[in-house]
Amino acid sequence: MRSKPFTLSCARATFYDRDMSDKYDITFTVNGDKRTIRVEPRRSLADALREDCGLTGTHLGCEHGVCGACTVLIDDQPVRSCLMFAVQAEGTRVRTVEGLAIGDKLHPLQQAFWDHHGLQCGFCTPGFLMLAVGILERRPDIAEPELREALSSNLCRCTGYQNILKSVLAAAAEMRK
Amino acid sequence: MRWVGRPLPRYEDPVLLRGRGRYTADLAQSARILRFVRSPLARGNILAVSSPPDVPIITPAVLGDVKPICPRLDRPDYVPVAQPILADERVTYVGEPIAAVIAGTAAEAEDLAEQVTIEIEAETPVVTLDQALAPGAPLVHDIAPRNTLIDARFETPGIAAALAAAHQLIEFTFTSGRQSAVPLEARTAVAAFDAATGRVTLSASTQMPHLLRTGIADVLGIAESELRVIAPEVGGGFGQKMALIPEYVVAVWAARHFACTVAWIEDRLENLTASFHARDQRVHLRGAFDADGSLLAIDADIQCNVGAYSNFPATCGVEPLMALADMPGPYRVPEYRARARGVASNTCPMAPYRGVSRPVITAAVERLMDCAAARLGLDVLAIRRRNLTADFPHTSVTGVVQDAGSYREAMEAAARVVDFAEFRARQQTARADGRWLGLGISVFAERTGPGSPAFAARRMVITPGFERVELAMDPSGFLEARIGSSPHGQGLKTSLAQLIADEIGVVPSAIRVVAGDTDRSPYGWGTFASRSLVIAGGACKLAAATLRERLQTVASQILEAAASDIEISDGRAFVRGTDLGVEVCQLARTAYHQSHRFPAIAETGLSAVATYDPYGTFSNACHIAVVEVDVATGQVTIERFVVVEDAGRLINPMIVDGQVHGGVAQGIANALYEQVVYDDGGNILTGSLADYLVPTMAEIPEIEIHHLETLTEASITGAKGVGEGGTIGAPAAVLNAVSDALAPFGVGIFEMPITPQRILQLLRKAGCTASSSVAPLAGRGSG
Numbered sequence: 018m019r020s021k022p023f024t025l026s027c028a029r030a031t032f033y034d035r036d037m038s039d040k041y042d043i044t045f046t047v048n049g050d051k052r053t054i055r056v057e058p059r060r061s062l063a064d065a066l067r068e069d070c071g072l073t074g075t076h077l078g079c080e081h082g083v084c085g086a087c088t089v090l091i092d093d094q095p096v097r098s099c100l101m102f103a104v105q106a107e108g109t110r111v112r113t114v115e116g117l118a119i120g121d122k123l124h125p126l127q128q129a130f131w132d133h134h135g136l137q138c139g140f141c142t143p144g145f146l147m148l149a150v151g152i153l154e155r156r157p158d159i160a161e162p163e164l165r166e167a168l169s170s171n172l173c174r175c176t177g178y179q180n181i182l183k184s185v186l187a188a189a190a191e192m193r194k
Numbered sequence: 195m196r197w198v199g200r201p202l203p204r205y206e207d208p209v210l211l212r213g214r215g216r217y218t219a220d221l222a223q224s225a226r227i228l229r230f231v232r233s234p235l236a237r238g239n240i241l242a243v244s245s246p247p248d249v250p251i252i253t254p255a256v257l258g259d260v261k262p263i264c265p266r267l268d269r270p271d272y273v274p275v276a277q278p279i280l281a282d283e284r285v286t287y288v289g290e291p292i293a294a295v296i297a298g299t300a301a302e303a304e305d306l307a308e309q310v311t312i313e314i315e316a317e318t319p320v321v322t323l324d325q326a327l328a329p330g331a332p333l334v335h336d337i338a339p340r341n342t343l344i345d346a347r348f349e350t351p352g353i354a355a356a357l358a359a360a361h362q363l364i365e366f367t368f369t370s371g372r373q374s375a376v377p378l379e380a381r382t383a384v385a386a387f388d389a390a391t392g393r394v395t396l397s398a399s400t401q402m403p404h405l406l407r408t409g410i411a412d413v414l415g416i417a418e419s420e421l422r423v424i425a426p427e428v429g430g431g432f433g434q435k436m437a438l439i440p441e442y443v444v445a446v447w448a449a450r451h452f453a454c455t456v457a458w459i460e461d462r463l464e465n466l467t468a469s470f471h472a473r474d475q476r477v478h479l480r481g482a483f484d485a486d487g488s489l490l491a492i493d494a495d496i497q498c499n500v501g502a503y504s505n506f507p508a509t510c511g512v513e514p515l516m517a518l519a520d521m522p523g524p525y526r527v528p529e530y531r532a533r534a535r536g537v538a539s540n541t542c543p544m545a546p547y548r549g550v551s552r553p554v555i556t557a558a559v560e561r562l563m564d565c566a567a568a569r570l571g572l573d574v575l576a577i578r579r580r581n582l583t584a585d586f587p588h589t590s591v592t593g594v595v596q597d598a599g600s601y602r603e604a605m606e607a608a609a610r611v612v613d614f615a616e617f618r619a620r621q622q623t624a625r626a627d628g629r630w631l632g633l634g635i636s637v638f639a640e641r642t643g644p645g646s647p648a649f650a651a652r653r654m655v656i657t658p659g660f661e662r663v664e665l666a667m668d669p670s671g672f673l674e675a676r677i678g679s680s681p682h683g684q685g686l687k688t689s690l691a692q693l694i695a696d697e698i699g700v701v702p703s704a705i706r707v708v709a710g711d712t713d714r715s716p717y718g719w720g721t722f723a724s725r726s727l728v729i730a731g732g733a734c735k736l737a738a739a740t741l742r743e744r745l746q747t748v749a750s751q752i753l754e755a756a757a758s759d760i761e762i763s764d765g766r767a768f769v770r771g772t773d774l775g776v777e778v779c780q781l782a783r784t785a786y787h788q789s790h791r792f793p794a795i796a797e798t799g800l801s802a803v804a805t806y807d808p809y810g811t812f813s814n815a816c817h818i819a820v821v822e823v824d825v826a827t828g829q830v831t832i833e834r835f836v837v838v839e840d841a842g843r844l845i846n847p848m849i850v851d852g853q854v855h856g857g858v859a860q861g862i863a864n865a866l867y868e869q870v871v872y873d874d875g876g877n878i879l880t881g882s883l884a885d886y887l888v889p890t891m892a893e894i895p896e897i898e899i900h901h902l903e904t905l906t907e908a909s910i911t912g913a914k915g916v917g918e919g920g921t922i923g924a925p926a927a928v929l930n931a932v933s934d935a936l937a938p939f940g941v942g943i944f945e946m947p948i949t950p951q952r953i954l955q956l957l958r959k960a961g962c963t964a965s966s967s968v969a970p971l972a973g974r975g976s977g
Contacts, residue, residue, distance in 0.1 A: 060301075064300075068223065071223075072213070073219075073220035074215075076379070076429070078378045078379065078380075078429075079462040079882070080462060081882050083882065083884050084462075084883055086378055113213065114212070114213035115212065115214075117213075118211075123212075127212070130207070134201075134848045134849065136207060136211070137430075137852055137856060138379070138428065138429045138682055139207075139211075139215050139683065140379045140427075140429030141378050143213050146211070165891050165892060168891045169892035170890075173378070174376055174377060174430050174856070174860075174888065175378075175856045176852060176856050176859075177857075177858055177859030177860075177894050177897060177920075178855075178859065178890075178894050179852075179855040179896065179897055181891070182891060
């Protein structure tokens with residue numbers, strides 16, 4: 018079998034023509050900045066953050082809502098940004114890993130992950146950080162068994178979770194001070 | 195100040211914690227997106243591939259003379275098979291790339307791919323080992339009779355006599371399910387064509403940038419200098435990313451052909467179905483023991499389902515050949531016979547995965563030890579004491595030299611930590627309450643940091659081994675260490691900085707380790723086989739020692755003292771026993787800017803190159819798991835997990851513990867949770883992370899680690915490799931523990947993962963229907 022002669026040229030237009038009219042403007046707050054972006058309705062929030070806002074700290078590990086690498090905070094709630102359409106974020110307040118540190122000062126969770134070796138390859142780390150921020154902001158006194166259960170929302174392949182738990186417990190103590 | 199041995203926080207971390215780490219997909223912003231059209235069938239003839247006129251596709255005909263991938267071993271028992279970059283006439287597994295499309299965005303590329311029509315004349319696939327090895331089975335490759343790609347044998351002359359003379363002969367078949375390494379970042383490539391130079395820069399999520407450059411250049415028929423391969427931040431690899439893949443070849447081809455930037459970002463479905471798999475092995479084992487529990491002989495038939503193709507460069511021989519050579523592990527095995535086969539099937543090809551065959555052979559041999567102990571009425575420690583190697587160096591029955599270790603000491607230490615007597619008492623009490631606790635032990639020795647002799651023994655045509663380091667000090671006194679190894683989460687840059695800092699006498703924060711860029715690093719083999727700290731670390735130490743001598747030479751002239759009297763410490767060179775000294779940064783500036791004063795270092799300046807290629811060194815450990823099995827549900831809960839690890843000198847104990855943690859978690863996953871499941875048609879039923887069960891924090895218990903430090907001469911830093919041990923030891927400990935818990939029911943475990951469903955099946959088969967109705971055998975304490 019042989020396919021037809023190949024004629025692909027490099028000009029962008031020949032790759033795919035798309036009706037631009039089906040894009041929508043959405044306005045939301047990202048890490049404190051008000052932003053308006055124009056997206057297709059099918060665009061996930063994760064893709065919008067990464068590609069339209071340039072915030073590539075939010076990672077995509079599965080795109081079906083299991084691994085949690087893409088976790089961000091929407092109005093302070095941890096959300097899988099791969100399972101949410103960008104248009105659903107209209108009017109919300111989004112926080113991503115890039116917004117955690119203030120200048121040179123790391124967020125207590127970032128500092129604790131550093132101090133306690135809570136990351137190895139770092140790919141799941143932004144999702145774990147945002148998940149933990151969401152948990153600790155609401156439940157600063159959360160007990161370890163409940164914390165373990167809540168953190169089991171996300172997957173890590175490198176650490177066996179030992180030092181993630183240790184880091185979050187240490188940060189919780191620090192944040193309660 | 196000494197830096198080795200300190201739990202220094204990693205230099206790698208701040209950028210990652212801030213979300214500023216650049217993984218390959220983060221570099222795809224302006225790229226066109228490549229999408230593969232994959233085979234929906236496991237086996238058949240391709241009749242036609244077509245698309246609407248406005249959907250151009252990349253097919254084998256379009257690729258023209260791009261060569262297939264053909265990994266080679268130089269041995270007569272190996273059949274090399276060539277893997278086409280895109281399937282041409284036949285498809286051989288579900289997910290095999292057949293064609294590709296390119297679009298402006300990922301969503302558009304998916305839309306285009308859906309418009310491609312493939313006609314395949316379907317055939318019944320061979321999926322399992324039994325199907326592939328059955329007489330008259332259809333052949334995956336016509337050139338490989340009996341679907342056997344490798345068939346290696348080893349036999350000592352006295353094996354038959356030893357088996358015949360055995361007081362006890364224990365025999366069983368141990369099976370490991372198929373796994374996927376599941377790095378959280380799937381495979382990704384961005385290939386960028388540079389019109390000015392005509393070169394392509396391939397950023398790829400890989401463990402071996404130089405080998406990728408070699409492999410791609412070879413199949414495209416270009417010089418390696420036309421290609422630069424960069425491994426940016428890599429989100430885990432575990433072996434899955436140490437092979438050349440067709441997708442990267444197409445990406446580079448497309449970048450060159452269309453003179454543009456092309457990205458391929460693998461999605462999780464592709465990763466679980468069409469990226470490499472691992473394990474899927476069974477070992478038929480016979481162990482001969484004399485009356486006092488001494489192991490006389492092992493007779494093993496090792497069968498590995500290696501999928502449809504061999505992987506480059508390790509080949510599909512990697513698992514069976516390692517199993518064949520390393521089966522004896524920590525034990526003295528006087529007589530040994532083994533046959534190890536790699537068997538092709540219409541399933542996703544295999545690549546090495548953390549542990550490489552040793553999680554399976556360790557589990558099999560450790561089950562053998564427990565079975566023999568039970569048969570002979572010995573406790574599980576006693577039988578191991580009788581057989582563990584205690585004299586080093588030890589040359590194994592297969593000729594592998596094991597350097598100094600602490601096989602027995604590690605086991606005794608672990609047994610003390612766990613307190614066997616206390617556990618046995620608790621186990622008895624629990625049994626009376628209808629609760630089933632078990633304790634499992636696993637002792638293993640693990641080849642780490644193998645150099646070229648180890649791989650040459652396997653007869654790899656491409657023989658990995660050495661690592662080279664280029665170390666240079668700049669005029670401001672900062673050091674750059676360029677390494678061929680390619681870390682991806684192991685914290686290697688921090689560990690190497692600690693080693694270099696101590697060797698020269700500077701602070702590690704003044705050292706930048708450069709890796710993962712073929713334009714910047716010397717040719718190296720990448721990160722796998724628990725090798726980088728041992729081999730790249732050894733090369734760093736050698737280069738640093740040479741550079742220190744050069745700094746001493748410069749200092750001796752400046753300070754007007756003998757070079758042998760110069761000491762360097764904390765970034766300052768001084769004449770020993772005096773306060774006469776000069777800062778290293780000042781020394782560096784002088785060496786560069788007044789070079790005429792230092793003819794002795796005219797040729798090299800403040801740089802040094804070193805290469806290290808050791809034989810390899812053996813780490814060892816003992817793992818103990820304490821579990822509870824709920825016989826009503828089949829649920830296994832790990833109550834305690836103890837590791838006594840001997841990885842030689844600990845360069846950064848915090849990083850070492852992290853490696854053990856992650857390894858143990860993956861070993862527990864192998865034992866209890868993860869399995870790639872195919873149906874009879876060769877379709878994957880576990881195509882999402884909701885089906886393929888990577889454990890979460892809820893499943894992984896606290897892992898308690900203790901260290902022994904045997905200082906070996908087989909590694910010039912004293913450090914042994916530690917990347918894989920956790921994964922190797924944990925399955926055996928868990929399976930022995932579950933078997934111990936279920937011993938009153940007459941149930942032993944000889945397969946993994948041992949899921950709740952399988953435990954219930956085994957209990958039913960043993961005549962037990964529910965916890966309330968079981969009538970366990972008389973109480974038995976095996977330890």
